[in-house]
Amino acid sequence: MYTLRHIPDWASLIVRLALADAGAPCTILPLDYDAGDLDSPGYRALNPLGLIPVLETPDGPVFETGAILLWLSERHPGMAPAPHTIARAPFLSWLFFTANTLHPTVMDIAHPERPGGDAATAAVLARVLARYRDQIAHLERVATTAPAWLDPAAPSVLVPYIAVMLRWAVILAPDPATAITPAAAPHLKAILAAYEARPQIAAIAVEEGLGPTPFSAPHV
């Protein structure tokens, strides 16, 4: 049995979606960021750095989105190509790519003042958007080969991870109206459209108020 501390539309959403795909039972405990829940003494006793997400497991807490996703996939069948199968190598390569390249890029889109200070924001944003275009082009080329681990009917943990990244690249952009949408990557967009139509995913989207097409055509 698991417990996930959760703030709607934060990175814990990725874990929540993956757990729903796996049908793994989990207690979702909502946290209120604006009320200071992350800094409360009780939460800091559990999670000294106040990190989101953290999944509490019988083996202790697991941190880091990619680590939680992989750890879950090693304990629940169907969430990733199994070790010792041929698809494991590309799956791991793209999981790490998503975690160490795409995810930081999306965070820089959301916070372009962070890498160089306020004065550099516009120039940083131009660079980060160019990197983002490159990165989703790489993923789009993978999507055209239709690997089983991007099949929205039997999604690996990479599908919710990519779905939330492409969503945030739009809704967290300084100007969402001119952001790069999943339409720039049609094969990925089709995967996300099928993914968000899954009943358990649609139910989470309704509960968190993510809109009718939260991943394929996200709106603020």
Place this chain on the structure above:
Amino acid sequence: MYVLHYAPDNASLIVRLALEEAGLPHEVRLVDRRLRQHEGEDYRRLNPAGLIPALETPEGPLSETGAILLWLADRHPEARLAPPIASPDRGQFLRWLFFLSNTAHADLRQIFYPDQYVPQEATGSHHAILATRMRHHFALLNAAAAAHPQLFAAPSALMLYTAALMRWAVLYPRGQARWFRGADYLSLTAAAMALEARPSALAVAEAEGLGEAPFTRPVEPRPPEGAVL
């Protein structure tokens, strides 16, 4: 048989240490960065992102340092690069492997290649911001290594990865003010010293011209072939 596509003192170093630790037969093939071979079509067939390293396996190519380490660890459990999947330590291990990959390594890369991230006039503030972040990351790693020495001790892939980042933090980019001191991270330094005494690390240091104490007292490499940049 594995083929590691490498450049001296690049991220391929971490994978090479793992291959040596595991005693796995492998061939290394130079990617000549002076000829920008990593950006060429042949290399992009192995790794579309054009980043070093790539590892060719009998089952196809792997890219991403963290992915390669984990794949090798699971394929060769006797090498003890990672706790086995069923181990209660697996979650902790994965947490720090991802932290190294997506936070520490990703930020260090920004320090090495500031032009990809910020305009020329912001490189000074960028360096200061990223150096502060990196010191924080190393402090977290140091605390984790102190709390879980077995999890981090070589041959753990966590130490192979961390030691390489410690080396690069001292050496690169050339001509920048130094912001990293191993003495500030005693647990990591002790673990890196233990690593560099191992036959695997000695062999790799010799092969890539990394000097006698490549992780705790790094000096400019003198590779027999290829170029760092």
